Amino acid sequence: MADKAYPIVDSKKCTGCGTCISICPMEVFILEKNKAKVKKPKECIGCRACESQCPAQAIKIVE
C-alpha cells in the first residue's frame, strides 16, 4: 500500500544536493550535516518523486 511507503536514504551516496527536500510534497526530508535525513517517514505518500529525482540514486522507497 502506497500509504505505508517510506524512503530510505543511503547516506554514503547522498551528496546533500537538497533535491529531495525541495521536491517532496510532504516535507519528509530534512538536511542535516549536509545529508538528507528522513524526518517524517509517516508523512510519505509513496509518490516516488524523491526516488526518481535524486541525482545520486541514494533514495529507495520501501513499501
Ligand code: SF4
Ligand atoms: S536528492 Fe539524493 S543526493 Fe540530493 S540530498 Fe536528497 S538523497 Fe541526497
Ligand code: SF4
Ligand atoms: S515518495 Fe514522495 S512523499 Fe514519499 S518521501 Fe519521496 S517525495 Fe516525499
